[in-house]
Amino acid sequence: MASMEKRLQKELQAMTKDPPPGVQVDQESCSRVMNEWIVDLEGATGTLYEAEKFQLQFKFGSKYPFDSPQVTFLGPNIPIHPHVYSNGHICLSILTEDWSPALSVQSVCLSIVSMLSSCTEKKRPPDNAIYVKTCSKNPKKTRWWYHDDTV
Amino acid sequence: MAEGDISFDPNRNYDDETLSLQREIEKEIAENQELIGPMQPIEELIEHYAKEDQIYRHKLMDLRKRHSHIRKVRGDGNCFFRGFGFAYLESLLTDEAEFARFKDIAVKSKDNLVALGYSQFTIEDFHDTFMDVVGQVEKKVSVDELQNVFNDQGISDYFVVYLRLIVSGHLQKESDFYSSFIEGGRTAKEFCSQEVEPMGKESDHIHIIALATALGTCVLVEYMDRSGEICNQLVFPEEGARPAVHLLYRPGHYDIVYSLTSD
Numbered sequence: 444m445a446s447m448e449k450r451l452q453k454e455l456q457a458m459t460k461d462p463p464p465g466v467q468v469d470q471e472s473c474s475r476v477m478n479e480w481i482v483d484l485e486g487a488t489g490t491l492y493e494a495e496k497f498q499l500q501f502k503f504g505s506k507y508p509f510d511s512p513q514v515t516f517l518g519p520n521i522p523i524h525p526h527v528y529s530n531g532h533i534c535l536s537i538l539t540e541d542w543s544p545a546l547s548v549q550s551v552c553l554s555i556v557s558m559l560s561s562c563t564e565k566k567r568p569p570d571n572a573i574y575v576k577t578c579s580k581n582p583k584k585t586r587w588w589y590h591d592d593t594v
Numbered sequence: 595m596a597e598g599d600i601s602f603d604p605n606r607n608y609d610d611e612t613l614s615l616q617r618e619i620e621k622e623i624a625e626n627q628e629l630i631g632p633m634q635p636i637e638e639l640i641e642h643y644a645k646e647d648q649i650y651r652h653k654l655m656d657l658r659k660r661h662s663h664i665r666k667v668r669g670d671g672n673c674f675f676r677g678f679g680f681a682y683l684e685s686l687l688t689d690e691a692e693f694a695r696f697k698d699i700a701v702k703s704k705d706n707l708v709a710l711g712y713s714q715f716t717i718e719d720f721h722d723t724f725m726d727v728v729g730q731v732e733k734k735v736s737v738d739e740l741q742n743v744f745n746d747q748g749i750s751d752y753f754v755v756y757l758r759l760i761v762s763g764h765l766q767k768e769s770d771f772y773s774s775f776i777e778g779g780r781t782a783k784e785f786c787s788q789e790v791e792p793m794g795k796e797s798d799h800i801h802i803i804a805l806a807t808a809l810g811t812c813v814l815v816e817y818m819d820r821s822g823e824i825c826n827q828l829v830f831p832e833e834g835a836r837p838a839v840h841l842l843y844r845p846g847h848y849d850i851v852y853s854l855t856s857d
Contacts, residue, residue, distance in 0.1 A: 446748060453715045508716075509751055509793060536788075543791035544755045545716050579610055586609045 447507045451477055454548050458482075466552045478503040481517065482552060490560040497522055499555065500531075501548060511542035513583050514551060523565040526558060530575045532582040533558075534568065539583055623669055630680050630744040631666035633852070639664055649820055656824040657816055657842065657851070664842060665850040671794030673848045674801065674841070675754045680744045681839040681850045682811065683731050687740070692811075692838070693731060699809055700728055707763045720759065723752035755793065761801055762786040764808035775800050796846065802830045812837045816851065818844050 458468045465485040472481035480501040486492025497520055502513040516522065516531035526534040537546060537554055568574070578585055636658050643650045667677040686693040704721040708714050730743055744750045765772050769782035776785045789795050806813045814837035817826040829837055842851045 446752075450719060453719065457713065457715050541788050541792055543758075543787065544751075544793065545712060545720065545759055545791055547713055547716050549713060577607070579607055584607075584610055584613055586612060 447503065447505055448477060450508055451503060455480075458548055461549075463549060463553050463556065465556060468548075478507075480548070482548070484552070484556065486522075487556060487560045491562055491565055492522060492559050495522070496520060499552070501551075508544040508547075511538050511546075511583065512548070512551065513581055514538055514555075515582060522559060523567060524559060524562050525564075525566055525568055528568060528571055528574055528578075530578070532574075532578065532585070534587050536587070539585075539587060620670070627666060627668045628745050629668045629670075629676060629747065629750050630741050630850075631668075632741075633663045633665050636661060636664055636851070650818070652823065653818050653825050657818065660853055661816070661840065661842075661851040662854050663852040665852070667847075667849050669847050671796050672751075672754045674797035675757045675805075676744065676750060677841055677848045677850045678802075678805065678813065678839055679753055679757055680740070681841070682809075683727070684737055684740060685838045686731050687734060687737065696809060696811070697728060697732070700725065703760055703763070703808075706767070707759055710763055710766055712759070712763075717759070720752055720756040723749060724756040727753050751793065757805060758791055758793075760808050761804045762790045764804045765790065765800070768804075772800065772804070797848070799828075799830070806830045811839070813839045813841065815848075816840070816842045818842060 455468065455473055458466075459470070462468070465487055467483045469481040469483060472479065480503075482499040482501060484497040484499055486495040486497070488494075497516055498518040500513075500515050500517040504510050504513070514533060514535075516527060516533065521527060521529055521531050528534075533555065535554060535558060537543075537551065574585075636654065640651060640654050643654070645651075665677075665680075667673040667680075682696075686696060704717055707717050707721075727743055727749060730740060735743075744753070765786055766782050772782055776782060780788070789798075790801065802813055802815065812835050813830045815828050815830070817828065825842075840851045840853055841848045
């Protein structure tokens with residue numbers, strides 16, 4: 444369906460024109476393949492991740508925006524956070540169960556920034572070791588348990 | 595093998611298996627039921643229930659006193675929204691005054707949502723398609739053509755998303771009123787992002803009341819379950835006018851029904 448490409452074009456425009464604070468799309472990545480983006484992220488001031496730089500990878504399937512994008516942290520610096528696994532997978536309900544087509548790359552980035560900002564202790568999820576060993580490459584194939592929204 | 599003899603194989607990916615099974619079930623449903631099915635006499639439904647199933651057969655005979663036809667809707671968690679959408683637009687094909695009133699609300703609804711903080715371009719995307727479908731009604735297409743529009747998954751799902759957004763917007767705007775009906779101590783916003791906006795999330799009374807109220811219309815639901823002798827009829831909102839849409843509810847699912855008198 445062409446609606447996916449049309450939608451991604453609009454999203455890219457919005458992200459370029461009006462990016463959330465500390466968030467920047469890697470334009471070069473989107474010009475290579477439209478359905479795979481790299482987004483640069485910087486930890487917000489006054490939080491545990493202040494001035495740290497991270498990279499997110501977005502992969503969009505043909506059913507986007509009806510299916511959620513596949514979103515993972517990438518590269519050398521994976522934030523140490525109770526909802527982020529060391530392989531970059533993120534446990535965030537809007538990326539699977541609570542995804543809605545009215546959400547966007549922008550709103551996903553905002554949720555991830557706010558998830559990092561509200562963190563009070565840098566640590567990995569308790570099941571990190573076993574999860575990273577047994578999980579599928581695609582985090583959307585994990586049936587997550589969203590146990591704690593307050594972290 | 596003894597019951598409860600559960601083994602765990604660490605080399606198997608259980609999540610993968612569960613998800614692929616889920617996909618298979620969804621595919622099977624999609625192959626057997628159109629998004630919006632054809633109109634059928636209620637009698638045909640009676641044949642689906644075994645002779646021994648006296649409760650349902652009895653209730654269908656009761657339903658038959660008020661409704662002549664049924665139009666089945668695919669059971670994909672969006673059946674209330676899709677069924678309502680089709681039945682309401684179908685009724686508007688023959689009611690110009692009501693159409694004009696509805697169109698006015700539909701046009702203005704976008705600004706309400708943007709004012710609530712939804713991003714303009716996602717809302718616009720869905721609103722444009724929504725208004726395209728509304729435009730079909732204005733052109734007075736035939737019922738069959740309207741059915742084709744609703745069976746085009748791309749358009750149909752966009753329409754459903756927008757109806758979900760209307761409900762979400764209404765619940766958040768009127769959160770003082772609705773908060774006491776929201777379960778689990780959630781805020782209206784949390785409830786909307788978990789139970790209203792995601793596709794495939796099933797609808798409850800609160801969704802129906804919110805949609806009917808937001809559009810200023812009225813919905814009648816015939817409840818058919820295993821308790822009692824006859825179908826219970828509920829009208830949403832309670833003090834509403836003549837219902838524009840009639841739905842049949844069987845546990846977990848809504849279909850469209852047509853009343854004997856109105857057509």
